[in-house]
Amino acid sequence: MLENLRIYVFVSAPCTRRFAIALILTICYSIWFNGENTDMSLPSSGNIVASNYLVLLPGDNTTQSLPREPYRLSELPSDDSSTLIDIKGFKFLMNHYPCNNTQPLILILIHSAPGNFVRRKTLRETWAQRSPLVSLLFFIGTSEKFQDRLEDENSKYKDLIQGNFVDVYRNMTYKHVMALKWTTYHCPNAKYILKLDDDVFVHVSAMVEFLTHDLTLLRNQRLILCDVSLSSPVKRTWRSKWRVSYLEYPGRYYPAYCLGWAILYTPDSVLLLYREAQREPYFWIDDIHITGIIAHKLNLTLISLHSLVLTTKKMTDMLSNSRIGGGFLFGPPDMSEDRMRALHSFLSTTRTVINLD
Incomplete structure (x- = not known):
């Protein structure tokens, strides 16, 4: 496998040293882990091929043509817009289009429970404010108890995206794929997409600095940056909140996946993950399903941002x-x-x- 692998990394003069080291170590570990671990069986089959990267050192004027878009909307099934995994007749009950044909540096998709009014208010009053570089939305499902209050909140702030599925814990994968769907249809030109939980603080000015100067990904493809979990065993005990049956997932270990509280996507990764998630059987642990099982099948690369999380x-x-x-x-x-x-x-x-x- 190694003789066919080309490892490329964009390295510019101001590139974050810790990030570059983490990137190289992650790729090396991925090569070893995929080759040595035979217990990591997946529900989906397929050959795993190492991702390609290009090393561009300071002063290197190498240029490459960009690959075409992973797919076009016209290539999706005719009923895709009204389908969410196995939900037929899906629709957005609340919807907004903050991108307006612009190209925000970062589109922030915040997963929130319907009743988390105080959390959303706190975010709006602290770091979560829109700007020409930042578009931001909260994603929720339906709630009979809170629906009237949600409609009032949305009328005031115009930042809620609601799908017509019940917002309960086992439906989190619907919410994740709904966010990918919304991006695919309504903001495909965002340069980066950040999925968050609503109890996360983002240092926005540092993030903008990181994306515009420290992280040179404009010609990189198929990347997901997050806090990565490696070699996690599948929980089988009935006492565990995370219990998964053999029927749901037959393997002993999950593939490497992102802890779901903060995930930074390149846009091509969002498109590919969305299309594949629409085809795959439903699995309720969304971060494992989207950034683990499906990302592994698509051969997307996970890069750790753990060193840039404040303890x-x-x-x-x-x-x-x-x-x-x-x-x-x-x-x-x-x-x-x-x-x-x-x-x-x-x-x-x-x-x-x-x-x-």
Whole structure:
């Protein structure tokens, strides 16, 4: 396999050292893991071929023609717009088109539960504000209990996307694929797509800096950047919230996948994942299904952003001592509203140096 593998990485002068090292280590681990682990059986069959990358060193004027789009909307089945995996007659009950034929640097898709009004309000009042570079939406399913309040909220903020499936935990994969569907149909020109949970803090200015200067992906393809989970065993015990039966998933281990709280996609990855998710049988753990099983089948590359996540200890130190800086893209997972406001206030009133080296 190695003699047929071309490993290419874009490396520019200001490229993040930790990111470049993580990229190379991830690719090397992927080569070893796919070749050595035979227990990682998947529901889908197919040969795994290593992804190709091109190393462009500073001063290298090498140019390559971009591959064509992964597919065109006209190539999808005629009933695709009204189908969501196995739901026939799917439709958006609430819908907006914030891209308006523009090309935002980043489209942020925030998964939220219908009843999380306080969380959404907190995000809108802190980091989650639209700009010419950033388009942002919240994705929800239906809720009989909260529907009237949701319609009032949407009338005020115009940032809710609602699909006609019940918003319960086992339907999370519908929500994830709905977000990919919305991007495919309504904002295909976004340069990057960021999927988030609604308890995540994003350092937006650092993210913009990272995407425009530190991360040179304009000619890279088929990438997913996230906090990667490797060699996770399938939970079989009835006591586990994550129990999966042999019928649902026969393998002992899941393929490498993204922890679902923050996932950064290149647009071609979104298109490919969406098309394949529409064909695959439903599996309820969405991050494993989309960024693990399907991404593995499509041979998409997962790159770790773990080193750019702020730890709880580092955040506590920063909030107690304004002289402590450091670069990060995301706050710790599962942040409370109070901590989110505190971190936003700190970044708004303190001149922190965005240094991702």
